[in-house]
Amino acid sequence: MLLIRCPWCGxxxxxxxxxxxxxxxxxxxxxxRLDDTAWGNYLFxxxxxxxxxxxxxxxxxGCRRWFSVxxxxxxxxxxxxxxxxxxxx
Amino acid sequence: MTVxxxxxxxxxxxxxxxxxxxxxxxxxxxxxxxERSAVHGPRGVRLAEEPFLTQLDLRMPPSGTALxxxxxxxxxxxxxANRVSGDERQGLLWLGPDEWLLVAEEGRAxxxxxxxxxxxxxxxxxxxxxxxxxxxxxLSGPMAREVLEKVCSVDLHPRAFSTGHCAQTLLGRAVAxxxxxxxxxxxxxxxxxxxxxYLADLLLDAMAEFLPG
Ligand SMILES: [Zn+2]
Numbered sequence: 001m002l003l004i005r006c007p008w009c010g011x012x013x014x015x016x017x018x019x020x021x022x023x024x025x026x027x028x029x030x031x032x033r034l035d036d037t038a039w040g041n042y043l044f045x046x047x048x049x050x051x052x053x054x055x056x057x058x059x060x061x062g063c064r065r066w067f068s069v070x071x072x073x074x075x076x077x078x079x080x081x082x083x084x085x086x087x088x089x
Numbered sequence: 090m091t092v093x094x095x096x097x098x099x100x101x102x103x104x105x106x107x108x109x110x111x112x113x114x115x116x117x118x119x120x121x122x123x124e125r126s127a128v129h130g131p132r133g134v135r136l137a138e139e140p141f142l143t144q145l146d147l148r149m150p151p152s153g154t155a156l157x158x159x160x161x162x163x164x165x166x167x168x169x170a171n172r173v174s175g176d177e178r179q180g181l182l183w184l185g186p187d188e189w190l191l192v193a194e195e196g197r198a199x200x201x202x203x204x205x206x207x208x209x210x211x212x213x214x215x216x217x218x219x220x221x222x223x224x225x226x227x228l229s230g231p232m233a234r235e236v237l238e239k240v241c242s243v244d245l246h247p248r249a250f251s252t253g254h255c256a257q258t259l260l261g262r263a264v265a266x267x268x269x270x271x272x273x274x275x276x277x278x279x280x281x282x283x284x285x286x287y288l289a290d291l292l293l294d295a296m297a298e299f300l301p302g
Contacts, residue, residue: 013242061183
């Protein structure tokens with residue numbers, strides 16, 4: 001079982017959380033101008049790297065807040081998503 | 090516990106408009122069972138229901154003036170994360186970065202809502218009476234921590250969790266607010282009414298090994 005660090009409550013068991021998928025998937029600025037392929041890509045296509053991925057998680061059984069973490073998909077090692085690191089991406 | 094209380098008609102006139110209603114707590118039918126399951130002595134543990142506690146859910150910007158005013162009016166400092174300020178007669182529990190639960194003795198919701206709302210001065214935020222949302226189980230005795238540890242993954246060792254600490258977490262499969270109120274140790278477990286029987290079953294089962302014979 002993973003031990004996940006909620007930025008508010010601290011370390012908690014994985015069962016207290018739900019997964020929210022890849023982070024930073026922005027809603028299209030002009031959705032009405034997208035063709036079906038582009039809309040489909042926005043809805044369904046996500047990065048699937050072997051390595052670090054920024055993800056959304058929600059602490060369902062705790063504070064019920066959403067937050068982002070950077071997880072290494074190979075090792076499940078997690079680190080906080082730090083805004084300064086965000087801007088350099 | 091069954092409490093009889095009077096329900097007045099809106100108009101407030103005539104005795105004939107006054108009826109008596111019965112209020113029921115989710116675990117009132119299990120009082121005798123709780124008493125039978127109590128274990129005393131150095132390896133003792135006891136379970137009881139503390140029904141009808143006043144609970145107000147407060148949502149406010151953590152750095153706003155409203156929160157400071159509310160805290161001053163109540164005479165309770167704003168608790169740090171996973172902490173409670175005050176005591177079991179009137180306590181303010183941290184639930185999240187902008188959410189707190191004010192827990193007080195039975196029947197104080199109206200008065201406390203008034204205090205909180207007037208301190209808020211119309212600023213952003215909310216105060217809602219959620220007393221009927223949860224009932225409270227009280228688990229106490231030298232073995233109380235051992236019992237909880239069977240159903241809870243939060244570290245409850247005194248180095249990590251002690252009097253005045255709280256956590257919203259899973260006990261078994263039910264979401265609950267866990268609050269250590271005393272050193273014995275003594276815990277309050279606030280749980281949604283519809284999960285109360287499940288949680289009582291779970292805790293009684295975890296307590297069974299301490300029953301003599
Ligand atoms: Zn949390």
